[in-house]
Amino acid sequence: MKHITLTTALVATAAASPLAAQNRIDGQSPDAPELAAYGTLPVGVRQFEFVNPDQIDIVSVAGGAGTPGNPPRYDRPLTVEMWYPAAADATGETKFNTFLRDGTTEVTLEGRAMRDAAPAEGDEAFPLLMLSHGFPGNRFLMSHLAENLASKGYVVASIDHTDSTYRDQSAFGSTLVNRPLDNIFVLNQMAQLNNTAGSGFTGLIDTDNTGLVGYSMGGYGAIVTAGGGVTETSVGYPWGGPNGTLGIHQAGSDTHEALPDARIKTAVAIGPWGMNAGFWDAEGLAGIDIPMLFIAGSEDATSLYENGVRAIWEGATSVDRALLTFDGGGHNTVAPIPAPEESFYYNDRLRFNVSEHYTDEVWDTVFMNNVGQHFLTAWMDRELKGDVDKGAYLNLLARGGDGTWSVNDDGTLRDDHTYWKGFAEGTADGLRYEVLQAAPAPVPLPASVWMMAFGLAGLSVLKRRARRAAA
Structure with a gap:
C-alpha cells in the first residue's frame, strides 16, 4: 500500500511544519492517475448572489418562532461560485480569498481559473455540475474539483449553503431541510442564466444534463435530491428539523415525490452523512432513481463506513451504483482542498488543529484529490456526455x-495486464472500486398491487422513471 506508507510520513511532516503546506488548489501528484490531469480548456470563475424567495426560516423556527404548520418565512440568500470554460484569449486574476474552518482567518488561495474571464465562444453547451459542501464548509472547499472539471468541458456551480458555512454556521435543521431545496433552486438559476439574453452565459450551460456532487452533509443533500426519502423517525428528532419541517423530505410524502428533477442525471456522494443517524432505511434508499458514485474512507468516524456510506451504497437498490473506498482513509477523503498554510495551528474554541479539517491521517491530500478528479472525470463523462470509452x-x-x-x-500492455486503467504501477494499492447493479425490473403490475408488494418508495421510483423517460 504505497501511498498509505508514504503519506503518513508526509502528513506528520506537514503537521510539524506549516512550511510543508501549500495554498494552491491545483496540485498534481507525480503519480496522479491519468484522468486527473487538467483538460485543454481555459477556465473562468465568477461569483453570483441569488435569493430564493418565501422559504421557511428554519433558524427562526429552531429559536421558537412560529407554530407547527405556520412557520415564519424569509427570502433565502445563496452565494454561488461558478467555474466555466473560458474564451481562448481570456485573462484574469487566479488568486482568491476565502475563510478557514475557524470562520475568522482569511487566506489567499491560488488555482488556474481566471476571475471574471470571458466565457467560451461558440455554440457548444457544457453539462452542469453542482457542488455542495459539508457542515460547516463553503463554496471553495471543493474548488480543486471545480476548476479541474471545468477545464474538461463542464460548467460547475458551487453553493454556499446559508446557515452552513464557516462564517454563518447556525441551526443544524437548516442544513437538513434546505440542502435539497438549495440544489433545485440553483439548478433553476443556472437554467435562467443559460436562457437569458445578455447574461453572458446564454447557450453555455446544458442544465438538461446535470450532475450533483455532495460532501458529508452535501452528500446527505445529494441523496435526498436523488430521491432518497428520509425516515419518519428522523423527522421527529428534536435536534433535527424543528416542528416537523423535515417532513417535506420523508419517503413517500407528496413533497418529496415532487422533489427529484429529471434534469439531474447522476450524483456523486463523498462521505455522505445520515445512515449513521437513522435518516434512511431500505424503503427510503430504494427511492434513489439516478446512477450514483459513492466515495468513502474505510475509517470514516463521522459518517461511518460499514454502517454508514457502504450501507447507503448497498441500499440504493433501484439504480446502478459504485463505491470507491480509500482503505484507512477518514472523513476528509477526496473532497477538501489541501490544508492552507495558515491552518496549521491549534484553535482553542474548536479544540483541534484547524489543518485537521483538510488533511487525512493516512493519505496525502493532493493524491486523494487527484484520484477523485480521475474518477469524477470518468463517471461524469460517461453519464453526462455519453463517452462510452x-x-x-x-x-x-x-x-x-x-x-x-x-x-x-515498448510500453504496450500484455494480455495478462489487469491493473487499473489510468494508474501507474503500485499506485492503486489501498483503493477499492466496487459496483452493484440495479435490482431487476419487476413484472408489470397495477399500481395498487405494485405499491402493496414493493412499498411507496418503489412505486415512486417507477413513476419517476416514467417522468424521466417522458422528459
Missing part, C-alpha cells in the same frame, strides 16, 4: 492491489 476506467478489479502489472518494453 470512459467506461474502461470504471471497469476495474474490486481491489486495486490485486491487479497484475504486465507491460512490454
